Amino acid sequence: MHAIGVDIGGTKIAAGVVDEDGTLLAKTRRDTSPDDAASIDRAIADVYAELSASYEIGAMGLAAAGFVAADRSGVLFAPNIAWRDYPLRDNVAALIDDDVRIVVENDANAAGWAEFRFGAARDVDDMLMLTVGTGLGGAIVVSGELVRGAWGVAAEIGHMRVVPGGHYCGCGHEGCWEQYASGSALVRDAQAQAVVDPAAAGRLLELAGGDAEKITGPHVTKAAQEGDPLAVRLLADLGRWLGEGSASVAALLDPALIVVGGGVASAGELLLAPARKGFAEQLSARGHRPEAAIVVAAMGNDAGMVGAADLARV
Ligand SMILES: [Zn+2]
Numbered sequence: 106m107h108a109i110g111v112d113i114g115g116t117k118i119a120a121g122v123v124d125e126d127g128t129l130l131a132k133t134r135r136d137t138s139p140d141d142a143a144s145i146d147r148a149i150a151d152v153y154a155e156l157s158a159s160y161e162i163g164a165m166g167l168a169a170a171g172f173v174a175a176d177r178s179g180v181l182f183a184p185n186i187a188w189r190d191y192p193l194r195d196n197v198a199a200l201i202d203d204d205v206r207i208v209v210e211n212d213a214n215a216a217g218w219a220e221f222r223f224g225a226a227r228d229v230d231d232m233l234m235l236t237v238g239t240g241l242g243g244a245i246v247v248s249g250e251l252v253r254g255a256w257g258v259a260a261e262i263g264h265m266r267v268v269p270g271g272h273y274c275g276c277g278h279e280g281c282w283e284q285y286a287s288g289s290a291l292v293r294d295a296q297a298q299a300v301v302d303p304a305a306a307g308r309l310l311e312l313a314g315g316d317a318e319k320i321t322g323p324h325v326t327k328a329a330q331e332g333d334p335l336a337v338r339l340l341a342d343l344g345r346w347l348g349e350g351s352a353s354v355a356a357l358l359d360p361a362l363i364v365v366g367g368g369v370a371s372a373g374e375l376l377l378a379p380a381r382k383g384f385a386e387q388l389s390a391r392g393h394r395p396e397a398a399i400v401v402a403a404m405g406n407d408a409g410m411v412g413a414a415d416l417a418r419v
Pocket of ligand 1: 263264274275276277278281
């Protein structure tokens with residue numbers, strides 16, 4: 106059975122037709138406004154109409170960046186889209202003539218499920234996926250099952266506290282893991298370094314047109330790939346936070362594999378080598394237990410779509 110997966114971002118949605126092997130058969134996208142939830146409903150109905158004109162569709166999965174209700178019908182809360190106790194499934198269904206099955210999933214869970222079913226973690230039963238983008242998303246698979254928790258909001262690992270009294274987080278607390286291991290943290294630290302020590306940040310400032318506030322994550326990755334010492338160190342710091350935090354997660358869950366995805370994962374070994382080192386240094390009972398490998402994700406930007414489609418089938 107073919108299913109549609111929809112990845113709902115702040116300013117655009119991407120949708121695709123996915124077959125049972127996880128192959129994307131067709132793709133489309135629409136621009137949307139994060140402040141206008143009804144426009145997102147309409148855009149989803151619109152991509153459904155476009156894709157279902159050419160393919161027989163049995164289900165549609167919606168990957169949403171927010172806290173998803175346990176019955177997978179809607180979004181309890183989203184930090185970056187105007188969703189508060191929002192009945193996304195029913196609103197979209199009301200705009201579609203077909204009686205298609207619609208399921209809402211957390212976006213990081215959808216991406217993790219795609220890696221588990223078809224990507225880097227397809228050969229293991231227990232895995233942790235870390236999506237290092239603007240924030241730090243998590244997905245947990247235990248004994249082949251996606252962990253959703255009692256109320257649907259499990260695996261919000263980016264909001265585990267790792268530094269008491271640390272950086273303020275958008276969730277309202279301080280010292281959350283994603284304030285140290287995310288693209289936003291990388292950019293914050295790079296911009297601060299460029300102000301404190303412009304000479305050391307010469308290459309980063311050059312890439313940003315001389316304006317510290319215009320330094321981006323891709324600038325840091327590019328400079329690091331050229332061997333720029335500051336950029337290499339910034340990515341290594343992020344990687345160390347990823348690895349040390351993963352050791353705490355391993356104390357709880359004992360995953361066979363840790364998959365690192367999201368935009369920052371394009372830095373590859375510049376990020377993963379320090380992550381493995383931090384993980385090893387912080388892992389309890391090291392030397393007396395098998396150790397989870399830390400690998401880069403395989404599904405790229407399509408993971409949310411593919412995972413949402415696959416989860417809608419079951
Ligand atoms: Zn937080």
